Amino acid sequence: MSNELELSKKRVPLIEQFVKNFIKLSAFGAILISIAIVLTLSTEAINFFQSPEVTLKEYFTATRWTPTFKNPEYGVLPLISSTLYIATIACLISFPIGLFSAIYISEFASKRTRKIIKPILELLAGVPTVVFGYFALNWITPNIVQKFIPGTGVFNAISAGMAVGIMIVPTIASISDDALNAVPKGLKMGAFALGSTKRITALKIILPAAISGIIASFILGFSRAIGETMIVTIAGGQYPELNLDPRRAMYTITSSIVNVSLGDTPHGTTAYNALFALGITLFLMTFILNLASDYISRKYRKVYE
C-alpha cells in the first residue's frame, strides 16, 4: 500500500455501474407501465371507434351490449349503469360497516380486542375475489337473497353487490382507522375533560377531524367496487340490456370484458377491439376516482394542525 494521501476519486467498478443503472431503470419502469397501459388501451380503443359498425354516439347512447351477436350492438350504457348499480349496493353495505368498525377499533375496543380484530380484518382482505364470487353465488343467493326477496334469480345484482361490499369493508375500515388515529390525542382529552361521553367525542370531535381521510377511503372503496371483476362475473350473470331490477342479472363493464374474451375472440375483430374500449372506459372511471381520493386526503389533512 502506498503511503501517499490518496484523495482522488476512485474508478467506479463495473458491477456498481450496472446495479445503479438497473435500479434506476426499475424505478422508471413504473412510468413505462403506466404508458404501456394507456397506449395499449387507447390504440385498440381507437381502432374500435374507427371501425365502420361503431359510432361514438352509439357507444354512449345505445342500450344493448351484444358484440358477439349476428347484428352486434355496442352500447355501453347498460354496462355503466350495472357497474354503478352494483357498486352503489356494495358501498351502501361497506361504508357503514367499514366506518363503524373503524370507530369501534380505534375508539372503543381494548388493546386486546384490537389485537384480535385487526388480523381478522386483514384475513378478510386477503380472500381472493373468486372465493367471494363462489360465496355470493352458492351461499348468499340461496340463503339470504332468495329467502327474503322474492323473485330473485340465480344471478342477481343484490348478491353480487353484497359480496363486493364485504370485500371492500377491510379497505374502508383500515384507511378510516388510520385517519381516526391520526387525530391528535389532545382533542380527545379536551372533549373528555368537559364531561363528554365516548360516543359524543367519537362522533362530534374525532370523526369530523378525520373526515378527509374517511371520505378518501369511501372514494377508494367505490373505485374498487367499480373495478371488481370476478365477483360480478360469477354472481351477477349476463343481461346485455339496460336493467334496473337488482333481483335479476346485471352485466357490468368488467364482466363483459371477461365474457367476450371467453369466446376466444380473434385479434383484429371489432369485438376484440371492443374489449379495449371498455378497458379504457373503466380505466378512466377508476383513475379519476383514485385521483379524487388522493387529492381529498392530501388537501384537507392538515385542517386540525
Added chain:
Amino acid sequence: MEGVKLNMENKTNSKIDLDSVFSVKNVSVNYGDFVAVKNVSMEMYKNKITAFIGPSGCGKSTLIRSFNRMNDLVPSAKVSGEILYQGINLYDQNVDPVQVRRRIGMVFQKPNPFPKSIKENIAFGLRVNNMTDNLDDRIEKALTQAALWDEVKKDLDKNALDLSGGQQQRLCIARTIAVEPDTILMDEPCSALDPVATKKIEDLMQLLVNEFSILIVTHNMHQASRVSDYCAFFTTKATEDGRRTGELVEYNDTKTMFTNPIQSLTEEYISGRFG
C-alpha cells in the same frame, strides 16, 4: 423515611374558616406495576390556588389527572387511597366519571381547542351537558370571564386554530368554565406560552379564584410563588428496580414554604440547587 408531610398544623395563618375542596388520603397511582406517585395526603381549599411544584417526572400530572378521573382513560392506571371531593369519594362505585369531569374542569399543557369556530368550542361543552338555554349569553359570559371576549367578540365564527397560543389557551379556559365547574385543574397551562401570554393567564387566575378553586401543576416555582396560596412540593425517590416514584415532600401555605421551608429537600429545590 419520607412519605406524608401533612402540614395543616404548620399554618401560620390564623384560624380562617377554610372549606376543604379536596381531601386526599394516602393516594397512590400505578401504571401497571410502576408506581408513579406514592402515598399522598393533603387538603385543598375552596377558592384558593394550590400549586404542585417539583422537578419533572414526579407524578404531579398523573396525580391531578386522578382528581378528575381522567386516568380512567388509561387502561393500566390504578388509583388507590381515597380522594374526597366535597365529602364524596370520587372513586366510589356510584360516582359517574363523566359528571365528575364536568364539575372538575381541566386545562392542558398544550392548548387543544377543537378545530371549529370559537363559538362552537364553547358551545360543545354546553351542549354535551344540556346547558343550551341562553347559549349566546353563556358563551359571552365564559369568554368575558376568561378575559378573551374583547379580543374575539367581533368574529366568533373565526376558526379557533387561527388564534394565538395565548388566546387559544384562554379559549380553553373559557370553554372549561362555561360548563360551570367548581374546580379547575391546570396542568402546566403556561409552559407552551410566551411570557406575555403567561402573565395574562396568571392575572386571569387571580380573578377566577374568586369563583373557582384552582389547582395548578407547574415546573416553574417562581410562578408558583407568584400565584398560589398553597404549595405542595413533590420529588422522586428511586425504587429497588431503578425506577423513580413521586412523593409529596412538603405542603404548606406558599409564603411559609418559600421563606421558611421545613424540609431540607424543599429548601434545596427552592434555592435552585436541583430541579
Added chain:
Amino acid sequence: MNSIKDLTKTNKEKSPKEIIFLCVLYLCISIAIITLMTLIFDILSTGSNRLFSDYEVGLVTKQQINNPQDFLTSLDSRDPLKAGIGPAFVGTLWLMIIVIFTTFPLGTGAAIYLEEFAPKNKITRFIELNLTNLAGVPSVIYGLMGLAVFVRLAGFGRSVLSGGLTLTLLILPVVIVASREALKAVPDTIRQGALALGATKFQAIFRQVVPSAIPGMVTGMVLGLSRAIGETAPLIFMGALTYVNYYPDSPLSGFTAIPIQVYNWIGYPQADWKNTSSAGIILLLVMLLTMNSIALVIRNKFEKDW
C-alpha cells in the same frame, strides 16, 4: 348550581344513547367477522365432501377418490367427483416462480433507487405518483395490457410466461411500497456510520442498509405473491380459461391456474361441482395461509428492533 349529589345520580356512559351506539358498533364488526366465518365454514364443509369422500363407479369397477392427494394430482375431468386440480396447481407454481424471479429484483431495485438514490425532484415525484395510480388500477386492465403487450407484441403467446409477467406488473407497486417501508425502517445512523468509515454511498447502501432491510423486503414479496396467486382476471386473457388439462412443460406453454380452474368449476351447473370448487378454494386458502405465516415468521424472527 347543581348539588354535589349529582355526581352519583347518573351514569352517563350507560345511558340509552351510548348503549345503542355501542350495539351498532358491535353489530357492524360482527357482520364482518361472521361473514368471514360463514364463508370459511361453508367452504370447509363442502370442500371436505369432495376431498374426503368415497366414490364408487359402476357395479364392477370401484374407484375410491377419498383423499386430498388424489385431488391434488388428478387432471380435470367431466366428472365432478374425479376432477382434480393437478394441472392448475402446477400452473400456479410455475406462475409463482416466474413472479418471484421477475418481481423481486425489479421491485426491490426500484424501491432502493427511490428510497436511497433518487433526487427529491419532480421526476421522482412523478414516478411515485405513477406508482400510487398503478396500485389502484383494476386487475382486469392489467390483463388487457398483458394481452396486448406480452401475448401479442412480445410474441409470448398465451403462455405461462405471459401470465407470470402480467402478474408481476400487477403486484409491482405493492412490492415496491413494502420494500420502501423496509428501507425506511433502517435508521439513518447505519448509513452515516458506514459513510464515516470511508464507504461510498453504494457500498453503504448495498452492504449495510439493504441487508438489514432484506427481511422486510422478503415479507413484502411474499405478501405480493399471495395477492398474485389469488388473481383470476389478469390471467383470463392468457387463454387460461379454455379447457386446459395438461401440465405446462415450458414457460411458453399454455397453462391454467388454481383460481381459473375454480372459476371454471363454479360455472358448471351440476350440484356436485360445488364441492369440487370448494376443494379448489381450500387449496388456494391453504397456500395463502402458508405464505402469510411464512411472512409473519420472517417478520418476527429476522426484523431487528432498532
